[in-house]
Amino acid sequence: MKITEQEVRYVAGLANLSLTDQEIARLSRDLDEILTHIDTLNELDTSNVQPMAQVLYDAGETATLREDRERATLGNAAALANAPAAGAGYYKVPRVIER
Amino acid sequence: MSAQVADLAGLTINEIRNGLKGRSFSAVELARSAVEFAEAENTKTNAFLTFSAERALEAAERVDRKIAAGEDPGPLAGVPLAVKDVIVTKGLRTTCGSKLLERYVPPYDATAVIRLEQAGAVIIGKTNCDEFAMGSSNENSAYGPVRNPAALDRVPGGSSGGSAAAVAQGTAVVALGSDTGGSIRQPASFCGVVGVTPTYGRVSRYGLVAFASSLDHIGPFGRTVKDAALVLQTIAGRDECDATSAFAPVPDYIAQLDGNVARMKIGVPREYFEGLTSESGELIRRGIATLELLGCEVREISLPTTKYAVPAYYIICTAEASSNLARYDGVRYTTRAEAETLSDMYRKTRGAAFGAECKRRIMLGTYVLSHGYYDAYYLKAQRVRALIAEDFRKAFAEVDAIVTPVSPFPAFKLGEKLDDPLEMYLSDIYTITGDLAGIPCMSVPCGKTAAGLPVGMQILTRHFDETGMFRLADAFEKAGGFTGSN
Numbered sequence: 001m002k003i004t005e006q007e008v009r010y011v012a013g014l015a016n017l018s019l020t021d022q023e024i025a026r027l028s029r030d031l032d033e034i035l036t037h038i039d040t041l042n043e044l045d046t047s048n049v050q051p052m053a054q055v056l057y058d059a060g061e062t063a064t065l066r067e068d069r070e071r072a073t074l075g076n077a078a079a080l081a082n083a084p085a086a087g088a089g090y091y092k093v094p095r096v097i098e099r
Numbered sequence: 100m101s102a103q104v105a106d107l108a109g110l111t112i113n114e115i116r117n118g119l120k121g122r123s124f125s126a127v128e129l130a131r132s133a134v135e136f137a138e139a140e141n142t143k144t145n146a147f148l149t150f151s152a153e154r155a156l157e158a159a160e161r162v163d164r165k166i167a168a169g170e171d172p173g174p175l176a177g178v179p180l181a182v183k184d185v186i187v188t189k190g191l192r193t194t195c196g197s198k199l200l201e202r203y204v205p206p207y208d209a210t211a212v213i214r215l216e217q218a219g220a221v222i223i224g225k226t227n228c229d230e231f232a233m234g235s236s237n238e239n240s241a242y243g244p245v246r247n248p249a250a251l252d253r254v255p256g257g258s259s260g261g262s263a264a265a266v267a268q269g270t271a272v273v274a275l276g277s278d279t280g281g282s283i284r285q286p287a288s289f290c291g292v293v294g295v296t297p298t299y300g301r302v303s304r305y306g307l308v309a310f311a312s313s314l315d316h317i318g319p320f321g322r323t324v325k326d327a328a329l330v331l332q333t334i335a336g337r338d339e340c341d342a343t344s345a346f347a348p349v350p351d352y353i354a355q356l357d358g359n360v361a362r363m364k365i366g367v368p369r370e371y372f373e374g375l376t377s378e379s380g381e382l383i384r385r386g387i388a389t390l391e392l393l394g395c396e397v398r399e400i401s402l403p404t405t406k407y408a409v410p411a412y413y414i415i416c417t418a419e420a421s422s423n424l425a426r427y428d429g430v431r432y433t434t435r436a437e438a439e440t441l442s443d444m445y446r447k448t449r450g451a452a453f454g455a456e457c458k459r460r461i462m463l464g465t466y467v468l469s470h471g472y473y474d475a476y477y478l479k480a481q482r483v484r485a486l487i488a489e490d491f492r493k494a495f496a497e498v499d500a501i502v503t504p505v506s507p508f509p510a511f512k513l514g515e516k517l518d519d520p521l522e523m524y525l526s527d528i529y530t531i532t533g534d535l536a537g538i539p540c541m542s543v544p545c546g547k548t549a550a551g552l553p554v555g556m557q558i559l560t561r562h563f564d565e566t567g568m569f570r571l572a573d574a575f576e577k578a579g580g581f582t583g584s585n
Contacts, residue, residue, distance in 0.1 A: 008462070015421060015465040016428065016442070017458060018450030026455075027462055033521050034463060038410040041479055044486070051481030052488055054313060054343070055299040055537030056562060064342045078206040084435035091430050096441045 002035035003028060107136050107179075108269025112326050115177050115272065119166060126166070126177035130159035130221045133179035137223055137270035144246045144255070146264040148184050149192045150224040155179075158221045165219075173219030175333060180215060181271035183262045184225040185232050186317065187306040188212055191222075195308050196230045196240040196258075199452035202433045209306020210341070211275060211317050211334040218333045223271060226261030230454045231424065232277055232310045234258050235285060235523050236516065239456040244513055249291055249553055253510040256286030259320070263290040266320045267553075273330050274320040279310050280412055281505075281530025283318045284542040288505035288555025291544050293327045293572070294320050298563050299537035300345035302331070303338030311419035312343075314412075314534045324543060324573040328352040331565065347563050355566045356573040361394030363571060366498035370405040371529055375507060382554045383504045386545040389578050390502065390571075400498060402490040405532060407483050412531040413524055414467050414480035421464025424457065459520060488536040491559070500571050501559040504529050505542045509552035529557060539565045543572040 005028045012019050019027065076089050085092040107129075110118075118124050134152045141147050165172040182188060185195045187205035194200045208216075216222065229239040237245045237260030245260040247253040248268040255264040259276030263286035266274050276283040278296040287294025295318045302317045309315060317334065321327035335349040367387060372380065391397050429435035429448030436447035453461070467476035494501060507526060516523050533540035539562070542555035556575070560568040 003466070007466075011462055011466045011469060014469060015461050016425075016445040016449055017453070017461060018446040019458070023455075023458065027459060030459055030520050031463055031466065034413065034524070035466075037521060038414060038476070041407055041410050041414075041483055044404070044407060044483060046479060046482035046486070049482040049485050051478055052485035053481060055488075056345075063346060064339075066339050074206055081206060082203055082433050083431060084429060084433060093430055094438055094441050094444050 002032050002039075107132055110272055111323055112175065112178050112272060112329050119162070119172070119177050126159035126162035126172070126221065127156060129177050130155040130179065130223070133221070133270070134223050137265070140268055140270050143251060144248055144264045144268055145243055146226055146245050146261040146268065146270065147181065147224040148194055148196075148227050148242050148261070151188075151191050151222050154191060155221045155223050158216055158219075162219050162221070173217065174329060175215060176219030178220045179223045179272050180220040181224055181226045181262055181265040181274040182212060182222055183228050183259050183274070183276045185228060185277055185308045185310075186212060186275055187308065188222065188225065191225065193225065193308070194242070195232070196228045196242060197452070197454070197457070198241040199427050199434045200432060201241075207306065209317075210303040210338045212306065214334050215275075215330070226259070226265055226274060228261055229258035230457050231308065231420070232258040232279055232282055233420070233456050233460055235281065235527055236511070237261065237286070238513065238517055239454055241454055246513070247290060247510045249551065250510060253512055253552070254289065256289035256506075256510065258282040259294075260286045262320050263287050263292055263294060266290070266292045266322055272322070273326050275330075276318060276320055277307055278316045278318055278534065279314045280416060280534050281527045283316075283320065284505050284530050284540060284555065284557060285527070287320060287542040289510040289553065291547070291553030291555075292320055292322055293324050293541065293543055294318065294555075295327045295331060295541040295565075296533060296539065297331055297335065297565055298345065298539045300343050301539070301563065301565065302334050303341040303344040305338055305340035309423040311416040312423065313419060314416055316534070324569055324576050325353065325356060327541070328356070328569045345563070350566050352566055352569050355570050357570065358574045358577060360390070360571050360574045363395045363500065363567075364498040365390055365395045365397045366400035366494050366501045367397060368400050368402040368405070368494070368501060368503060370402055371503040375504065377508050378548045379504055379506065379508055379554045382546045382548070383502075383556055386556045386575070387502055390575060393574055393578055398498065400494050400501070402494060402532070404483065404486045404490050405528070408487055408532045408535060409525055409528055411480040411483040411487070412527070412535060413463065414476050415484065415535075417460045417464030418468050418477050419464070421461045421468065424461055427452070456520070484535050487532055491536045491538055495561045499560065499567055503557045503559070505555040505557045506530070509548050509554055533557075533559050538562055539568050541568055541572060543575055
């Protein structure tokens, strides 16, 4: 076993994902199978290999800097248009401080 | 109008240009026919999620006005275009194939969309796809699967299944898709159209809803190599809204479609053909024989890290996806599950709105990034990724292009592989290597199986050598690769 149901519940907590017992059971099986397959990577000695974090960078390090030009922003109404709940120009959320 | 509608399914960009120039039809007439046709045909395939008649007519009117005024209406004037629903369109619903974004109307356009409309293209609708582009069959869409126009009981491939199906069906002349691990090439091969994944950074990702940022690409579908190249020509090039977009100049792809592929060196990687006894493999071998007849020098090469690509890919893509999808928390994007506290609201919203495959990938990605596992998984996968890129670098010191299958098999039946996620992941073996290395790659039609299912041949070239890739694909298409055994 690479992963237990208890670990799956812990990871779901980290991911802010509520899952049913049925989903937990299914995910435990699926993740176990996938993680077992992933273990084949250990056959490769990569101790002298630099990790590849990006594909390529074809320009000098300041090339992506640009002039600081004024540009119209989205605006409050457009930015909030897709909010499930908004008010007074802000996103509204349930109570944050739990007692 | 019906004559035009009937013709629509086979139109090329060039024919549209000539039709507009010769006043055989106006852009508005074409747009109206295209939307009507696409709406009527959609009952067969479910390729479109949203139609954009109003936006299409506005774009077409702009084209007609320019033509009337004697101005250049642009290289893609009047061309009916479908856009995968993970690419944002201002004022036009963009769902990402997810229930979570069912009512999401973006406040801005993706850079690729802006460039296409400036070139005169006419967006007729948004296409179905696997939820947040996660899947290889289009069965992970919250809006139902897409059916393959070549065989309606089969999948179109994924995740850009709707875009591939629309172009194959003829309801769009060209389409935009996105590719993170084969999501353009695999559906292109399953549906029998051309699908292109350009060099990473060649096309701005601004406005592409992020899945795995170090792997995501936007790319075109077309019924011909030339049409796909014309779309890439329009969308390629540096964009200051995407810091990873490349500065490299964009050459004239079309001018290079000269058919001259004699003495081009083609590598055939032995690892991609080991145990490949399927009909698809046979068609690819025949395709390679066609390339030899065209004067290409074919030689066997080795890409030894190939078998580790799938596990490396599923670490990197899920790790990045788990971060990117954290933004869907019930605060900003239309969907919220009611709860007493903020953290409960996060959990319930995400638990209720994400589909099974998204949850699986969020969980795997969160696990591999969780405390104590980073080095063993994500860092290890990045090192393996470097080895895969190095395999290609060495190979391209010897050859100009690499030719492989796109998929081990043609389109499978709906539901056939749904219960085995690992098997579905393993079927991506031939396409994810190109994404990991970030090199340009494409699928070009390479005949059909005895049952009439399309098979695509993959061509991969060096970073930014889309030119060589298109030249080879175009020569292959003209040599009859398109119809292959038929």
